[in-house]
Amino acid sequence: MRGHPPDGADGPTEPDGPDGPDGPDGPSRAREPHVQGGGGHEREAASAPVPVAVWDAMRHLPPHRFLFSSWPLRCWAYLCGGVPLGFAVLLAMAALLVGGLVLSVVGVGLALLVGAALAGLPLGRLERRRLRLVEPQPLPDPHRPVSDAGLRAWLRTRCGERATWRELGYAWLLALVSPAVGLGVALLLLFAGLLVVSPVLVWALAPDTVMIIPGEAVPHPLAALPFTAVGALALALAAYAAGLLTGVHVRTAHFLLAPRDEPLTRHVRELTRSRARLADAFEAERRRIERDLHDGAQQQLVALTMTLGFAEMELGDGNPAVAELLARGRGEARRALEQLRDLVRGIHPQVLTDHGLAAAVTEVALRHPVPVAVDIDLPHRLPDAVETTAYFTVTEALANAAKHSGAGRVTVTGRLRNGRLTLRITDDGRGGADPARGTGLTGLADRLAILDGRLTVASPVGGPTELTVEVPCSA
């Protein structure tokens, strides 16, 4: 799913100039999933230093190839881009802090101060993307997903994370250091550039008027050629210096903006994986039970009703009392079959396996005591785990709507956008559902979390209640 890195990741040799590297909005916007299983091994060799692409290029490419690759341009762009950004951050921080302190008497200032403390968040996000200019892989987001809706929950989660404070540190570092670094590089570039084009300048501004060394005017364009050579050398120096500085910046960004592989994080990752394995095993077990019931008890009961039917046939009109007993036995067997069928449907509905989420939800809707309008439109079948979890979330939500909400109508919509399944279950009931109290909803949120999905519940008192389920489904 991950897009290819911009050019230069493993073949930075082509002397590309004007069309340059991809911007930070490159072709790939795929995010690395948090903590989730899969490529988690890559960072497990913890203490090895993070490789820096530009340093590798400087080390492994011969100078002429490095200098004519896209690397110098990208590094210059990256560093010079830090100038306005750094100044902007500095200004914003100063404004927030001063404004916050001045207004703190009124109370509004506190909000500004909180803003100043959290300013690293948007900047961190921007910087992680800007890093794509010089790094093949984007940095993963270090933040935890926020499980509950609302500003308060968001603030609580974010303020409790070390990543937030590291990003704040990064913001100050960027504000104070990178304008100076960027300006230095820019001045060096300007100086080198002027030297390189000095013959042209001399020719254009007329000889004997341009002084490169104070007091000594250059008599004619050709006499400026040695300065061109010095300028070229200065450019090469600027290229290597920019590469070095960019590498330092990349290291800093890795240190402050990437998720840390602290022992706790590793522990969490292991737990997350084992939880996913447990959920898989649980699901496999359900299917096995469903299969056993279908192949065993259900068939036996059908055979029993059939045998009773034969007995009735053989008996004919012979003995009304026996006929009645046989009919009763058949009725009892049929009720057992009905109960078994309901049980099996609750364990794992076959219609979900055979016909998919939309059909399975439609069946539930048909049996639901409250009218349910189902509008699920998916372009293709989804991974088994997503379908199953989504299905049981909808059934639980519908059951809650029937039991507690007093709703007169429920709507279920489902769409797949950008590889994410979004389901919305809305009822017009009295609202006031609290996911923290309903064990059913908490369990579902847990199941969704295994798939990196989430459940949000908006249920103001007085209604309406809206449950939103979002699950990524990279097949």
Added chain:
Amino acid sequence: MLRVVLAEDAVLLRAGLVELLTRGGHEVAAAVGDAPALKRAVESEVPDIVVTDVRMPPGFRDEGLKAALELRADHADLPVLVLSQYVATAYATQLLSGGGTSLTGLGYLLKDRVGEVADFLDALRRVAAGETVVDPEVVRVLLARRTRPLARLTPREHEVLALMAQGLTNQAVAHRLTVTEASVVKHASNIFAKLDLDPAEGNRRVLAVLAHLRDSATEEPPPPSP
């Protein structure tokens, strides 16, 4: 007497069904245990009717039903009676909407019905004769909650429609409900009128049932939110 090809993977049930069909005076030309064998048997035996389970090897999903639909694509008039453990309307809809151009000679029954031997054999005969039979339990689910057109039906009309869906004639419906045939005819024409079914449009009885079965697959979109 009908020549039947039977497909059922559970050995116990297969034996039972063979016995049932034989007792009913029919000939079981072939009794097979998976979908590919079912298709081969139909080609070699040229049966009057196919009776098949939904869930069968090799995948234990809906192979039996899919095989039946493929058979219908090749033999448009081959009557097919599907036996199922699932009340889910999606299967019945799959059978009725995928059963080729003609909608005749299709049946979807829950396996429970085999205990009511006489009724089961009756349904078999009716499907073989070209009628459409849908299990009353499936129809009940469909009728229990329906959208606007069916909400207009009275409880009695619902009953009549449910029996029609099983393929019963007006006379048989009248007998079951212990009313006169004339009143069943009146109920039926009320149902057709309420469902906006045009008399010129072929078999209205089948259309009435299909309207709901198809509806269930594509539920009406929700009203635009304010």
